[in-house]
Amino acid sequence: MITALRRTGTRLAAKLAMVAVVAVFPMAGIATASQAPPERAETRSVLFVGNNWDGTADIIDPEDFTRLGRINVIPDLKERQREIATNPLALGYYLAIRQLVGEGNDQYVDDMFTSHDGRYVYVSRPSLADVVGIDLRTQEIVWRVPMEGYRSDHMAMSPDGTRLLVSDSTARKVHVIDPVEGRKVGEFQSGDSPHESNYSSDGKRIYHASIGHVWTPADQPALDSTKGDRWFQIVDAETNEVIKRLDIGEILEEHGYEGYSAAVRPMAIPPDEKSAYMQLSFFHGFVEFDLETLTPLRLAHLPVSEEAKNTPREQYLLDSAHHGLAINPEGTKLCVAGAMSNYAAIVDRETFEYKLFPNMDKPYWATNSADGQYCFVSASGDDSVVVLDYDTEQEIARIPVGNHPQRMRMGVIRHDYVEHLSGSEQDSDSCPTKSPW
Structure with a gap:
């Protein structure tokens, strides 16, 4: 059973607060904080949860936390596997992704964004090295763009919904996709293992980071130096020109913070976009970084569990001490997924005081509800999504989902499509066909 505490007054206050934020920051705030497309008369807001090892996506009602449906994002799996089997190099990468990145499992869904009209969801599929557009009415693939390399990863959607960024893990680049036509229209260069991208709220800049070779055991x-090129980049979204390329580890050392990795993991950009909050490989906390002076301001050190203290760096999950960071629309609180210490935290942006939410197994992503009241944290080891309330700093619900939820994104779906969804909580679960290898 899902427990949910509904507080109409709190929700109304949160929405009024968001109106105030828009008044102060008319070009910023909403898109950066929630990354959610705007609702229209014909659409409704939903949370998409990618069940990485299942190859499914759960569609969650963000108000009562029930599952509206579950879609199969790998309906073409057998066809893709036949292609991979005939290419020895592709097969080698497929098996390596399973062992080195997927903890012995194939990775079938990493990231998802919906079209603004609620008709399509776009999904990056790491083990299949592609990105696809799926019709939410028929749940059929309408277009597919293969990577140049052998693994796809994080994505980003421009605020106007016309450009989709896809990180190509082994090709050291990010592809720019026209999601309407389902074709590549540009690219920009990255370092080793391109990872997260975020658009500025006006759509003119892209904040991007590469994380290096997180799958190697050379973690001391x-x-x-064996971890590869790990850069934080600011990119012109119109020309795809890299405006700034920074080595965050080197900059930290220059300012007296020694021994920190250069690999920027998830990041959060506050409404004024003057700074960035960055998680780093092996760091239990985050860095407050000034985007105007390009200097570190503060480091937030968060608790380390006894289990994590006794875990060698070589056994960190893909070098992730923490992996998942969001900021509320007001820009006053951050929501943190403490992956190796099995907690989430809500952190005051001004003081860095925090409240911990323990008893989560491998929390690995954090994202806001469209109205900014909640932070959703994926507990990938628990196969659940934990709902935290920013204002009250209380846990509201735990939502059971599919096998190994990681990335979550707020999206929209047409009202008339919902009735055609299968896999709701009243339906029996179904899983796609698994790998023959």
């Missing part, structure tokens, strides 16, 4: 500081 003395071997840091």
Whole structure:
């Protein structure tokens, strides 16, 4: 059973607060904080949860936390597997992704965004090295763009919904996709293992980071140079030109913070976009970084569990001490997924005081509800999504989902499509066909 505490007054206050934010920051705030497309008369807001090892996506009602449906995002799996089997290099990467990145499992869904009209969802599929557009009415693939390399990863959607960024993990680049036509229209260069991208709220800039070779065992500081190129980049979204390329580890060292990784993991951009909050490989906390002076301001050190203290760096999950960071629309609180310490935290942006939410197994992403009241945290080891209320700093619900939820994104779906969804809580679960290898 899902427990949910409904507080109409709190929700109304949150929505009024968001109106105030828009008044102060008319070009910023909403798109950056929630990354959610606007609702229209014909659409409704929903949370998409990617069940990475299942190859499914759960569609969650963000108000009562029930599952509206579950879609199969790998309906073409057998066809893709036949293609992979005939290419020895592709097969080698497929098996390596399973062992080195997927903890012994194939990775079938990493990231998802919906079209603004609620008709399509776009899904990056790491083990299949592609991105696809899926019709939410028929649940059929309408277009597919293969990667140049052998693994797809994080994505980003422009605020106007006309451009989709897809990180190509092994090709050191990010592809720019026209999601309406389902074709590549541009690219920009990255470092080793391109990872997260975020658009500025006016759509003119892209904040991007590469994380290096997180799958290697060379995790001690003395071997840091073997981890590859790890850059934080600011990119012109119109020309795809890299405006700034920074080595965050080097900058931290220059300012007296020694021994920190250069690999920027999830990041959060506040409404004024003057700074960025960055998680780093192996760091239990985050960095407050000034985007105007390009200097670190503060480091937030969050608790480390006894289990994490006794875990060698080589056994960190893909070098992730923490992996998941969101900021509320007011820009006053951050929501943190403490992956290796099995907690989530809500952190005051001004003081860095925090409240912990323990008893989560491998929390690995954090994202806001469209109205900004809630932070959703994926507990990938628990196969659940934990709902935290920013204002009251209380846990509201735990939503059971599919196998190994990671990325979650707010999206929209047409009202008339919902009735055609299968896999609701009243339906029996179904899983796609698994790998023959």
